[in-house]
Amino acid sequence: MNFPIISSLILLPTIGALFILLSRSNSESKYQSYKYVALFVSITNFFISIYLWFIFDPNITNFQFVENRLWLHDFINYKVGVDGISILFILLTTFITPLCIISVNKTIKFKLKEFLIAILVMESLMIGVFCSLDLVIFYLFFEGGLIPMFLIIGIWGGPKRVYAAFKFFLFTLLGSVLMLVAIISIYWISGTTDVVDLYDLGIDPKYQNLLWLAFFSSFAVKTPMWPFHTWLPDAHVEAPTAGSVLLAAILLKMAGYGFIRFSIGLFPLASDNFVPLVYTLSLIAIIYTSFVALMQEDMKKLIAYSSVAHMGYVTLGIFTMTKQGVEGSIIQMISHGIVSAALFLCVGVLYDRVHSRMINTYGGVVNIMPKYAVMLMVFTLSSIGLPGTSGFIGEFLILLGAFKKSFLIATIASVGVILGAVYMLWLYKRVVFGKIANNELIKISDLNRSEIFILLCLALLTIFFGFYPEPLLKTIDPSISNLIETYNYNINLYK
């Protein structure tokens, strides 16, 4: 048996968390060492995942590095593995987590140890979600993530944190329990919950619609799709910066990943049936939440609503069922992971200095923080989808896919791009340009070294992928082609 590289990816952060948990100290200096341990663990994990990407063979459409162990009384196996789709999300997770840990410097003022433990456990669970090849294992990781996130929002969050944490937890739990019913039903219908076997076996068409809806209820809440999105602005606003970053960059992607892996992969016929529903909800999300974002006074809330709109593109792209659309969705998710993380960090930077997230507190920041203004510009433009940033590649491919299916839908979705530009540029204008609105602003300092480092990493990445998306496309292309082929084969088989 080969070295279990995926399990070690999953386990390593938890081991780091245990290490931090068991080491004891009360002095302030030791607090820093906790951070270094966490940083060390997460960076090691990042390098392991880079190595995994390196030895990963993108030309094989099957799952690679598969580990299959007996786990639960001869009916559920612990099965993990990666294909071209999941490996990118694993990379995104391992890339964002160390940045989160670096960013805790100022934002987390108490219980740093517990915070780091929560982040590391969260990382384990998120990686687990992206590489589990068994529905029950997937559910375990998917739901397990609620616990650390609930604590992150609830303990270190803002004034309305309790409400936000409860809403987040209960919304997602309610969506997910139906998925659990569906998973168990699949076990009794098909005799297995192994995803690879289920791909081969297929699921009886007469059950597909109900099962699809059950999975949809979970993913729609998590994505979040309109009208299930209301938990997201609350959670984002109240969560500490690192929490918002994890939430926006990775947690939301679990659902998009779930749509591709499970909804389309397992229930092709039902996915085909429900395409109009998804289109409608996605378009409403794109247009409606863009308008809502336009009217926000709170920067974090604005970015949260923009996330909903961006995820609307993702779901739209996935359900175009074209190669361009699905690839565009994945690129959009990766890009949104990078950009929204960066935007939340940028808001965090201002919040740490001025302790306000309200847009009208700011103005003329460019005069005081020129470096910051440049960074924010890059991410604003990337969020809009300006050519030369990764956001453009994603949106472009999605619209391309959408045009292939329906002219009308693509046109409506394109309007969303303009609206996106409106609210982001307006935000940028109000915060960065103009007169200095507030005397407190004069005293604040520009970005420090660790902040520059984090933002620069993200900025370079988004520009790099904007000009040269080939590494991403090359990785996902065979898996996506395979997915679309299987999908079309199944549709033709039953029609």
Next chain:
Amino acid sequence: MENIHLIYPEIFISLSIMLILMIGVFKTKSSNLVYSLSILVLFVSTGLIINSPINQEIYLFNNSYKIDSLSHFMKIVTLISGIFVLSSSYNYLKIENIIKIEYPILILCSILGMLVMISSNDLIVFYIGLELQSLALYVLAAFNTNKLQSSEAGLKYFVLSALSSGLLLYGCSLVYGFSESTNFNLISEKIILSQYGNVFGIVFILTGLAFKISAVPFHVWAPDVYEGSPTSVSLFFAVVPKVAALTVFIRFLYVPFLSLIDQWQIIIIFLSLASMIFGAIAAIGQKNLKRLIAYSSIGHMGYALAGLAVGTNSGIHSSITYICIYVIMNLAIFSCLLMLRRDNKFYDNIEDLSGLSKNHPIISLCLLIVLFSLAGIPPLAGFFAKFYIFISVIEQSMYFLAIVGLVSTVISAFYYLKIIKIIYFDEAKEKFDQENYIGLKITLALSTAIVLMYFVYPSWLINIISNINIL
């Protein structure tokens, strides 16, 4: 009587009860000795049971006493949870100043009654066991004579329980009258639908049993008794009798009444649904932690009953798994509760937990794990308990039961989260006393570790349980 060695544990416990009672009466200041001896007795009888493995059904005393894999396993669970209950409550009894020789002896009596119940294969033997355990429990509930609440709890429990025993006995007499026997095996041959007396008998018996495991609508005693009795007794109430009562449920439903499954299935489904929903909703408004646990255990019994309602072997297995994990979780949460003391006064309001995480990080972490597990969030043990139940429920296509059950999981998650919120998000209060008796610490550490690490090798419990064959 060649198989008499199989009831050595029962014989051993009864003889020890008499002996320990004598020691307690004739030796002055012997409460500590009696206490440790009682734990020892439980240990030895656990050893005796484990030592005589069972792989077939053996009947004793004219088929009125049955030893099989179910009774074997459930007796072990009862005894082990009894050991943990006793060893974790020593501290509490000492500080509340109610450590008397009667306490451990009553617990032994009650456990003896449960062992008899678990093994009974005859209505009369069953009733004797039931009354033996109940009588001991009445006294235990009222054990703290310094507190009015405790006496009230004892009296309340006595009156209501006597009523339910009456109903149960009436049901037994009906079943006896129509099937002409008290022996379970003979009843199962004779019982037929066309004689409505049988159905009435079943309804009365199920009512009595539902009272014992506090299933809705026969639950009203539970919150008051849990709150009023000494916390150590509440722990005993919450854990040990449930195991025995669930076993009796399995026995009744699947031996004498098996042929009338269509009749009782709907009753069990109703009890299960009502308990799940009521347990989830009624617990939300509670301010006292013991009351809250009472409501939550009502809800948990609903899930255990859902497994029984299915009517398959896997359903029974899932129910037994559920009760085992439930016992472990309740041991953990009560041991936390038994630690909350400041200047020799115990606290049991939810508000008293406020900001616990600041001063007592370890207890809070344990509570966090256990509460999430009670809420059924993966990857903790509580999730697997529910998972097994729903697997067997959905196997029989009872989707309604499954969905209502899962939705009430979400509702009940709300009040567990509320406790976590108070522990972790709220302002800290004064510190509680730090030093605790070792038995309590071991109970807490062990049960939390099992709850947390269950996912690593989840097969161990189900592997043991899947050897139990009822049908």
